[in-house]
Amino acid sequence: MTNQPYGGYGAPHGAHGAQEPYAPYQQPQSQAWPAQGQGYDDPFADQHTQQWQGQTWETQMQPPVAPVAAAEETSYLPPQGVAEPAPVAGVEPEPEYGPATLGGNARVTDAQRARAEGRSPIIEPGLQPAVLTAVLGLLLAGGAALGTYALLVPLVVLQGVTAAGWFRLNGMWPARQGIALGFLGALVADAAMLVADRSPGVILGTLGVWVLLSLMVQLRSHADPDERMYGLMATVVAAALAIAAGGYLAADADAVVVGAVAVAAAMVARALPLPTAVSVVVALAVAGGAGFAVGGMETDGALIGAGAAVCALIGHRVASYDYPSRFVHFTAGVALPLAAAGPAVYILGRIFA
Secondary structure, three states, X not given: OOOOOHHHOOOOOOOOOOOOOOOOOOOOHHHOOOOOOOOOOOOOOOOOOOOOOOOOHHHHHOOOOOOHHHHHHHOOOOOOOOOOOOOOOOOOOOOOOOOOOOOOOOXXXXXXXXXXXXXXXXXXXXXXXXXXXXXXXXXXXXXHHHOHHHHHHHHHHXXXXXXXXXXXXXXXXXOHHHHHXXXXXXXXXXXXXXXXXXXXXXXHHHHHHHHHHHHHHHHOOOOOHHHHHHHHHHHHHHHHHHHHOOHHHHOOHHHHHHHHHHHHHHHHHHOOOOOHHHHHHHHHHHHHHHHHHHOOOOHHHHHHHHHHHHHHHHHHHHOOEOOOOHHHHOOHHHHHHHHHHHHHHHHXXXXXX
């Protein structure tokens, strides 16, 4: 069999015995490609690069590699063909979820984890925020007993914490513009009530103006429509709660003393380590007793205290929703019970005065 050089290098120049130039290394066709595990030395490897077209030894001899390892590493399902252990009769297997945390993580929120596990996304503020609520309630009661301007100082603190806590409770932080807008509405309402001899109609008028102002501010925002609507609702509600807390300023001083003391007692009782239903009943009973004692041992005082406590418990429940953070507990958890009770103190004070 005649040997042919690689790629035609060193082909003869003529058929009449012309001298052939030096031919490169030649290999028989039967050994054109070495067997697996054997190699050869090509002296012209540094000068010429031979390019092969078609299938090479790797594509002919090696089977295709399936991405089994990658699938097994990224898959969360059990391997196919492996039988899972059957559950014991009458006992269902527990879900493989980790315990919920207050810190959360970047992918799954605590509320989402709680819903996936079938648990309630509610964490109550606890004893420390309840004590702060009681302190602020006693300051309101003491300020009301001293006079209007003494009441104004703890009331302004309550209104500012209410606006900040509501935005943080809704997951909107930082939201300095909305907090400032809600707090400013409360200050305007307080000033207008002082000028108008504590007329409660000023609260409704200020609230209507602030709804329009909040709408104008959100219309100028460049955020997505959904975000603008969410921000509008949060701003309006924060302003409404902060302005409504001014009910303490419009109410009779005796009603403020009774209602604020009753809320303080109810929040401390609600923080006791009792079942939820029992804790609510105990809180209402304690609030009624505190109102009865502070209100001159009269039934009207007990009714004012119990009514204010009902609104305070609603605010407490709202502040506990959706796994709030520690900051929410020490803002919304402190302020919402007192802010929600403000209108009730005014209305009940007018009824039983």
